[in-house]
Amino acid sequence: MEIIQNLTEKGTFFLPSNISATLGEFDTLFYFILWLSVIFMVGLIGVSAWFLITSKRKSSDQLAEKQITHNIPLEIIWTVVPTLLVLFIFWLGFKQYMLMRSIPPNATTIYVSGKKWFWEFTYPNGKKTIGDLVVPVNTPVKLILSSTDVLHSFYLPNLRIKRDVIPNRYTVLTIEPAKIGNFRIFCTEYCGDKHSNMLATLKVMSNDDYYAFLKAVDFDDSIPLSEAGKQLYTKKGCVACHSIDGSPMVGPTWKNLYNANRVFTDGSERIADEAYLIESINYPQAHIVTGYQPVMPSYQGLLVDQEITAIIEYIKELSD
Numbered sequence: 001m002e003i004i005q006n007l008t009e010k011g012t013f014f015l016p017s018n019i020s021a022t023l024g025e026f027d028t029l030f031y032f033i034l035w036l037s038v039i040f041m042v043g044l045i046g047v048s049a050w051f052l053i054t055s056k057r058k059s060s061d062q063l064a065e066k067q068i069t070h071n072i073p074l075e076i077i078w079t080v081v082p083t084l085l086v087l088f089i090f091w092l093g094f095k096q097y098m099l100m101r102s103i104p105p106n107a108t109t110i111y112v113s114g115k116k117w118f119w120e121f122t123y124p125n126g127k128k129t130i131g132d133l134v135v136p137v138n139t140p141v142k143l144i145l146s147s148t149d150v151l152h153s154f155y156l157p158n159l160r161i162k163r164d165v166i167p168n169r170y171t172v173l174t175i176e177p178a179k180i181g182n183f184r185i186f187c188t189e190y191c192g193d194k195h196s197n198m199l200a201t202l203k204v205m206s207n208d209d210y211y212a213f214l215k216a217v218d219f220d221d222s223i224p225l226s227e228a229g230k231q232l233y234t235k236k237g238c239v240a241c242h243s244i245d246g247s248p249m250v251g252p253t254w255k256n257l258y259n260a261n262r263v264f265t266d267g268s269e270r271i272a273d274e275a276y277l278i279e280s281i282n283y284p285q286a287h288i289v290t291g292y293q294p295v296m297p298s299y300q301g302l303l304v305d306q307e308i309t310a311i312i313e314y315i316k317e318l319s320d
């Protein structure tokens with residue numbers, strides 16, 4: 001896995017590289033506020049320290065004599081200068097905010113769904129991916145975000161964008177990456193014990209590669225089915241909840257699952273044959289295994305038949 005390598009690539013001490021075609025001024029705003037704060041902090045502390053060192057205690061007669069009540073030029077300066085600075089910050093910030101929120105008419109739409117604990121992306125032609133958000137370069141992309149369970153937060157550091165992803169509500173964002181490459185996506189809202197697994201990759205491609213990706217059926221049939229199943233186990237996020245070594249996690253282990261007798265919360269029983277495994281993947285809520293919570297997301301439409309077969313072959317291989 002190419003972890004975080006692109007996160008800091010050509011970035012600075014404070015910020016990762018900025019690949020946004022529209023939010024370039026975000027960095028200007030950040031540095032403006034940063035250095036303004038540094039200047040004011042050093043200035044204020046400097047003046048205070050200077051007074052502390054140079055001022056002497058005065059008698060009350062001297063004080064009465066030298067009492068200053070006001071100074072009009074000074075008051076004008078300390079009102080006007082900060083007001084102008086704050087207005088400048090507002091103007092630049094609001095401009096970035098509007099760019100982030102306005103949707104150009106030629107934008108492609110991609111649905112983003114946060115689930116415990118992975119990101120699922122649905123493209124205009126119905127294709128779905130888990131963990132990889134593939135987008136064309138230099139094209140506005142409208143992201144429609146929602147969550148099927150708890151609060152998540154979608155964070156693209158290289159694009160300077162972070163939005164909460166809320167159950168039962170759609171949030172809209174536009175992104176426009178100007179650089180081809182792979183970049184990190186994080187969930188930045190603590191969403192349960194496998195929260196740190198909720199990483200994804202933003203894959204920015206040329207337009208041709210993007211359309212080729214949309215059309216491609218990405219199943220590698222050059223390797224044995226069970227081997228493909230093993231890869232899918234990690235790639236599709238099953239690894240967050242299912243172990244392969246016999247230890248129970250959020251879900252039951254896959255070790256010795258095939259042909260085992262399953263007992264459900266409603267008291268019924270069933271042998272874990274192929275039909276049962278397919279049903280468990282597509283309709284996990286149909287039967288809940290005793291001792292577990294009904295938290296598995298449905299993978300219906302997310303895995304093509306070949307992928308389900310591959311996973312089942314892998315589960316069979318884990319059973320003796």
Ligand SMILES: [Cu+2]
Pocket residue numbers: 114151152153187188189190191195198
């Ligand atoms: Cu999350």
